[in-house]
Amino acid sequence: MTEPSAIVRRKDEHLDIALRQQAGGPSAFDELVLEHCALPELNLDEVDLSTGFLGWDFKLPFLISSMTGGPERGAAINANLAAAAEQLRIPLAVGSQRVALEGAAQAGIDARLREIAPSVPIWSNLGAAQLVQGYGADEARRAVEMIGADALIIHLNPLQEAVQPAGDRDWRGVLPAIERLTRDLGRPVIVKEVGYGVSAAVARRLHDAGVAAIDVAGAGGTAWAAIEAERIADRADRQVADAFQGWGIPTPRALAEVRAACPDLPLIGSGGVRDGVDAAKxxxxxxxxxxxxxxxxxxxxxxxxAVVQHFDIMARQLAVACFSTGARHLADLKAVRILPRALPLHDV
Known part of the structure; x- marks a missing residue:
């Protein structure tokens, strides 16, 4: 098992590299166009962005998704995110709590988060690989109780672990372990990928195991194999990781296919969402x-x-996208025609 101090150092390195990755660029969302409505018959100020999710009601359909870092910066990041979530009235998902559970450092993932954000959902986070290395309902409850969480996220990161030196290679028994948690925890269990997408087949297995929701977390955002490649000193190990540049199911495809396979399952779309237009798609x-x-x-x-301003801009962009498609509510947006950007020649 990796030493807790080594995990802390790794988390801080992850943060530095992830920041360098956020340079923008093309996205799979660019290949899709929401059909424009030149006669919306709407007042933009009346566009309603509210939504429900797992029994909660939100004015905005946004989630501050899981991120982490070393103790000093992680504490500041998590405090800022919690304060913003409370002001925006949106849910906050914390980064992995493995380090905190093993006693090395909490990086601000502690009871103070609930003090900062007393009235919005906070979701705990554990890695799926730990569920076959001795973690079970007791450890999951500790993670939940540590921050007064309302739900638990189990994150799936097999590719990251496979290319990471000393990563967790044995994933046998993960699905039954998730199923036991959904039965025993007493809180909703949400499962997410970390950036390579959930397929329709995997989503169906998770649905049948009793998970409350899935975050497809597709390719297009933070690329963990690339992050690990930057950290690897051994040349051969780095070449293995580098081969997976571009790997994964793009977020738009993952969303469409998982929604078709699980029509009634609550879904989170993440992975390469850059702005409110991507959010609309x-x-x-x-x-x-x-x-x-x-x-x-x-x-x-x-x-x-700064976090509040970021999401305020996204909300304005999403509202304009709704207005420009004739959608007063998000339910209307789900019925808008979506088109490929490139029109086949035979359709011209």
Whole structure:
């Protein structure tokens, strides 16, 4: 098992590299166009962005998704995110609590989060690989109780672990372990990928195991194999990791296919969501909430106000996208026609 101090160092390195990755660029969302409505017959000020999710009601369909870092910066980041979540009235998902559970450092993932954000959902986070290394309902309850969480996220990161030196290679028994948690924890269990997407087949297995929701977390955002490649000193190990540049199911495809496979399952769309227009496309493809982690990381390093401003801009962009498609409510947006950007020649 990796020493807790080594995990702390790794988390801080992850933060530095993730910040460098947020340079923008093309996205799979660019290949899709929401059909424009030149006669919306709407008042923009009356566009309603509210949504429900797992029994909660939110005025905005956004989730501050899981991110982490070393103790000093992690504490500041998490405090800023919690304060922003409380002001925006949106849920906050914390980064992995493995380090905190093993006693090395909490990086601000502690009871203070609930003090900062007393009235919005906070979701705990554990890695799926730990569920076959001795973690069970007791450890999950400790993670939940540590921050007064309302739900638990189990994150799936097999590719990251496979290319990471000393990563967790044995994933046998993860699905039954998740199923036991959904039965025994007494809180909703949400499962997410970390940036390579959930397929329709995996989503069906998770649905049948009793998970409350899935975050598809597709390719297009933070690329963990690339992050690990930057950290690897051994040349051969780095070449292994580098081969997975571009790997994964793009978020739009993952959303569409998982929604088709699990029509009634609450879904979160994350992975490469850059702005409110991408959020609109994610909602149209089946997302009930839209998550951002890397996209809001720079703001989180500045202040809670910077995070609030970031999401205020996203909300304005989403509202204009709804208005421009004739959608007064998000339910209307889900019915808007979506088109490929490139029109086949035979359709001209």
């Amino acid at each position: 994610a909602i149209r493809l089946g997302a009930d909430l839209v998550g951002q982690a890397g996209g809001v990381l720079a703001a989180a390093l500045v202040s809670a106000d």
